[in-house]
């Protein structure tokens with residue numbers, strides 16, 4: 001017992017805040033010189049990692065899909081190599097531009113042996129979940145009934161713990177009208193859980209290569225910039241000329257803040 005604190009009636013010190021960084025839509029290649037929309041995506045991902053290393057310590061790194069543009073085994077091996085010493089704090093879910101089995105094979109120590117590539121871990125008072133919305137061969141995503149059952153079991157356990165979840169496909173429109181139609185199919189079961197379960201505090205997605213935020217009941221839905229290039233809000237303005245970025249969650253007890261951080265400059269503007 002801390003006699004000084006007991007004697008003075010002071011509150012115990014608050015636990016240190018925890019930081020979770022979300023990086024999304026890497027679209028990297030096995031060969032670093034390859035470009036997508038004229039952007040050397042492997043290089044921009046490396047620049048984001050270097051920026052983070054120079055800027056801020058973090059507790060967890062969550063990658064929310066579209067990790068490998070070519071979905072090749074060698075690209076996931078390259079990703080693993082690039083993550084280096086960050087690997088033991090890294091969690092990942094696939095996007096539409098991913099190969100679930102290649103991902104599972106290369107990240108066997110970070111992924112379930114069978115089934116969807118979900119994750120779950122504790123961060124302070126929080127339970128952090130990853131949902132796998134990948135459907136082979138299509139751009140839009142889906143959560144199958146088994147995974148919704150897994151989510152229910154997670155939300156039903158330890159009722160005092162707030163939950164932060166991650167997945168690739170957003171369940172709400174995010175302002176990229178041509179891509180919003182190719183997002184999470186049948187989003188209502190997930191939205192109902194966000195609306196009805198007070199534990200479900202936030203969901204952070206990728207897919208739209210764009211920052212957005214909205215509310216579903218008492219929960220927030222976020223989308224996060226790509227580490228490669230950013231989409232505009234209309235098909236005829238396909239790209240926004242904004243630098244690569246990522247999202248930071250800071251967990252303070254059962255409260256949190258979230259903000260987007262971008263590299264200081266756009267070095268590789270995307271082009272059609």
Ligand SMILES: [Fe+2]
Pocket residue numbers: 025027066095097207208209
């Ligand atoms: Fe993407």
